[in-house]
Amino acid sequence: MVDHLVIPEVLDKAACDALCGEIRAAAGHDAGLLGRSDQKPAWPRVRRTRRAEVSPATEALIERLLARQKPDLERHFGVALGAFEKSQFLHYREGDFFVPHQDGNTPLIHDESRFRKISAVIFLNAQSDDPSPQNYAGGSLVLHGPYTGPDLRIAVPALPGSLVAFRSETTHEVTPVTRGERFTIVSWYRGAGPVSGEGDAASQFASQ
Numbered sequence: 001m002v003d004h005l006v007i008p009e010v011l012d013k014a015a016c017d018a019l020c021g022e023i024r025a026a027a028g029h030d031a032g033l034l035g036r037s038d039q040k041p042a043w044p045r046v047r048r049t050r051r052a053e054v055s056p057a058t059e060a061l062i063e064r065l066l067a068r069q070k071p072d073l074e075r076h077f078g079v080a081l082g083a084f085e086k087s088q089f090l091h092y093r094e095g096d097f098f099v100p101h102q103d104g105n106t107p108l109i110h111d112e113s114r115f116r117k118i119s120a121v122i123f124l125n126a127q128s129d130d131p132s133p134q135n136y137a138g139g140s141l142v143l144h145g146p147y148t149g150p151d152l153r154i155a156v157p158a159l160p161g162s163l164v165a166f167r168s169e170t171t172h173e174v175t176p177v178t179r180g181e182r183f184t185i186v187s188w189y190r191g192a193g194p195v196s197g198e199g200d201a202a203s204q205f206a207s208q
């Protein structure tokens, strides 16, 4: 068991379709990584996906949605949550991926990621072997069990409109997309309290 919470239908089908359309059409750039800038040449081997710049109205819609989920996440994970980071609107094309990684809250890394307690991913379209321009193949979000236990791998079902949350120190990956386009929104909830960045301009914190 890798602890995670799936909240179905945080967005309806019309909203998911509209978001996919907006992300596809929006300007964007290669999504990056936190860490030292001299490591940038290696980024394409770690993560390949496009990060879209959506409208302020869309960002606000997702911020409201994330705020609404906070009590359920606090209850499930037993952690008090503060602000969440600026969402990333992601567009994976064929071949795009993100190798196994942790998003934050890992004891050895002293960068902004240490404030992240819970990672949230919202699926906007479906993974399916039925070829249709609406869905994609490959591109599984796979959660890994902790290294102290058995070698677990859990592929999270990509139900459009659902949100999956897990502790940010959970190792996870996005396997390569083998057909079609995959659309997700990701964000991170920080812990509550001043030491965790609550009360600062967290919405301006540019997560990478």
Ligand SMILES: O=C(O)CCC(=O)C(=O)O
Pocket: 090, 098, 103, 121, 141, 172, 173, 174, 184, 186
């Ligand atoms: O797109 C996803 O399903 C997850 C992306 C991810 O792991 C991340 O952005 O840190």
Ligand SMILES: [Fe+2]
Pocket: 101, 102, 103, 119, 172
């Ligand atoms: Fe991640």
